[in-house]
Amino acid sequence: ISIHQVQTIPDYWKWLERQFLPNFYASQYFNSTTIVNWHDRNCISDLDTRRVGVARIRQMRIKEDSCELRGVMKNFINHCRSDYGWISDDTSDYFTRWVTPVGINTSLLEDATTPWVYQNSVQLKNAPYVANIATYKGGGYVALTKRQLCRTRKVVETLKKQDWLDLRTRAVFLEFTVYNPNSNLFGSAVLVAEFTALGRAFTRTEFKVFRLLSYIGAWGVVVVLFEVVYACFTLFFFIQCIKKVKKNKMKYFKDFWSLLEFVLLTFAVTVIAMYAFKHILTNLAFDALFDRESDGFVNFQSVALYDETYGYMMSFVVFLATIQFLKLLQFNQKMNMLGDTIRVATKDLKVFSISFLLYFFTFTATAYLLFGPAMATYNSLIGAAESMFAFALGSFDFESMADTQRILGPIFFFLFIGVVYIGLMSIFLTIIGEAFTRVKEDVTLRTNEYEIVDFMWKRFKALLGLN
Structure with a gap:
């Protein structure tokens, strides 16, 4: 069963146990011998791509009686559960099997990080996500996998037996990051299963591929050289542009090509600043990954989103620079x-x-x-x-x-x-x-x-x- 064939909660558990876990954790070589080397155990089933940290399973739920019963139907129906909404979503803390704490027991859950305790988007360092049915907050009820397959299976089996996913579940996010050393590319994946009020599941998969390590091998020196040349030329022409603006003031912006030059150089300088901040985010992500006191999960989704935005800015700079070349075509008769x-x-x-x-x-x-x-x-x-x-x-x-x-x-x-x-x-x-x-x-x-x-x-x- 593939994730796109998941239609119910039992289907999701079946896919997670039989399809995802055996492929996310490498257990055998291609000749069917058991993997002993721990370096190879850190790979996925293709024995080439490596896991970066652990995976995170994040659940979004709704409150009980999240919609209102009207008229005579109150006599026949004793509950009403709506689809997901930012007002109807559940942010309460629970004990195992979604048991509501009473009285003094609530203090026991204040600092807990179990799958039954809600964590907001600030704690998870996560942004809202736009899926097929709804837009979900960055928080949720979180369960983390382990670095070994056997321990991860125990976590999944425990959650399944304790009905971690039930009638009030509206979305399940499976988030993880992998790295391929041969191509020097990271891949951040978000696999979403959305459940309607009728219990039907709709799935969505999103993969972002990005490069964080630019200076690898001898080619890294060439990359640094071109980056320095780009920065020097950009800053030089930007300073010249500022001088023209001071000299001509608003008359400078009346000419189309002058306005285009100003916008191009502004975006080019912005790209330099974004590139520097990208390296800062990369260092912070790797520091969190190597922190022995962390839970093992690092949210590379924000880094991937930033890298995607950086790519858009770079493409816009290339687009404007290409338009500037059209100025040379005015000397061609055709x-x-x-x-x-x-x-x-x-x-x-x-x-x-x-x-x-x-x-x-x-x-x-x-x-x-x-x-x-x-x-x-x-x-x-x-x-x-x-x-x-x-x-x-x-x-x-x-x-x-x-x-x-x-x-x-x-x-x-x-x-x-x-x-x-x-x-x-x-x-x-x-x-x-x-x-x-x-x-x-x-x-x-x-x-x-x-x-x-x-x-x-x-x-x-x-x-x-x-x-």
Whole structure:
């Protein structure tokens, strides 16, 4: 059974015991001999990837009678349990088997860290998590695995016998981190099983791959060299940019290329600061990992999330730097005509963009209402907008649409093709074609900067005697 086949709590225990644990702990070599070396026991079943600390099982629960019974139904139903919510979630402390402490017994649980005591997001150093059904807090009831398979099995068996997962369980998070030394990559995994009020489970898996150790081997020296060069050039041009801003004041930001340069350098300096802070977070994570007094679990999810954000910032810097290269294309006649075409068509494109957005969001709202209840890609407005944008680019699932809505599905599909693909795209191409014709015929609308390049190229060839 795989995690995506889990539908009930018994299924989850079965998957955890029979599928996850045997693969998370290496017990045999490929020739079926028992592993004796403790270095190899620290690997997962592929004998290549190593576990980083232990795994954490975190449960989110709801309070008893989290919803209200109304009318005559109070006479027939003695309890009501809702789906997960930030108000209905349970944050109380319990004894084993979810026994509620009474009176003076509550003081016994104040500093306890058992799986029956709630720990908030600050204690767990964890951020809220957005899953398929709900958004969950960073806290929860936590059970940690052990470094040996036999001891971990005892922990799981004990939790199972004591009904740690029951009717009030709404989500179970299995979090762990692995490291592959061959590729020098870390992998942080979150396996989520969400349980509705009816007891049905919906699973979600998320894996983040990131690199924390940049200076490995001889290549590390080259990496340091390029980082120093990048930092020096960035700081130099940033200082020059600040001087231009002081000299020209607000006039500096009226030019598009000057504004682009300022934004690019600001993001480049931000990336340098984020890179330094990334190393600080890495050192803190490894210090906690090697701390003998810790429980063995280190939350690399926050480090992975920060590394992902850092990657987004780096990609934005590369994007802006690539746009800056377009400035050089103004000396090319063909590319310069393209820029002039966009400039001439700007007024018509503004009006067209308003019409396009109105039609696009109309189709998005319709798709959300038609396919949202049955198709995961349309179960939210944002997801529906992403799916419709992919549809506009040619990526769609006609069979699922037709299965969900046998009559309205095909009608919606062909209507979108007719309106967006044929109608709006034809209008867009007509606007661009008309503007290009005007630029091509009217010489006054074209700039002559490319003639400077032709003149310089001719003089260069004459200097080399190539004419």
